Amino acid sequence: MHIVEFIGRILLSALFLIEGIGKISMQEDVIMYMADYGVPEILFIPAIILEILFPLLLIIGYKTKLSALIMALFTLTVAIIFHTNFSEGMQMIFFLKDIAIAGGFMIIIVYGPGKISLDHYFKLKHE
Numbered sequence: 001m002h003i004v005e006f007i008g009r010i011l012l013s014a015l016f017l018i019e020g021i022g023k024i025s026m027q028e029d030v031i032m033y034m035a036d037y038g039v040p041e042i043l044f045i046p047a048i049i050l051e052i053l054f055p056l057l058l059i060i061g062y063k064t065k066l067s068a069l070i071m072a073l074f075t076l077t078v079a080i081i082f083h084t085n086f087s088e089g090m091q092m093i094f095f096l097k098d099i100a101i102a103g104g105f106m107i108i109i110v111y112g113p114g115k116i117s118l119d120h121y122f123k124l125k126h127e
Contacts, residue, residue: 001114002114002115002116003116005111005113005114005115005116006061006114006116006117008104008108009058009059009061009064009108009114009117010059012055012058012071012101012104012105012108013055013056013058013059013071014055015101016051016052016054016055016071017051017052017055017056017059019051020047020048020050020051020052020055021052023044023047023048023051024048027044030044031044037082038081039081050070050074051074054067054070054071054074055067058071058108060117060118061113061114061116061117061118061119061120062117062118062119063119064108064112064113064117064119065108065109065112065113065119068105068108068109069105069109071102071105072102072106072109075098075099075101075102075105076098076099078098079094079095079098079099079102082094083095083098
């Protein structure tokens with residue numbers, strides 16, 4: 001079952017990692033999209049860092065619970081800011097997807113990363 005926990009962290013993180021890297025090459029478009037929803041341009045760089053750094057930490061299982069908390073809060077925030085206009089076709093699906101992903105992060109907050117993680121390795125080293 002340990003491999004399943006590890007694969008779960010990879011799958012939850014991959015979406016954000018790919019999106020974060022992709023946004024770098026589409027900076028102007030992303031900033032305009034953010035502006036359409038009232039999100040200031042100054043948050044572009046922190047969002048990119050967040051979407052790349054914390055998924056990487058989740059994948060390697062380092063500071064896992066904190067990373068999962070940050071990603072859950074980020075995902076819920078994104079859902080509320082960008083995906084609550086349910087009169088637009090796919091927005092409810094995007095909203096529900098983000099809520100479900102946040103739920104996955106919350107499970108990691110409760111149960112931790114599992115044995116295939118740096119957190120587990122460092123815990124064993126200190127015992």
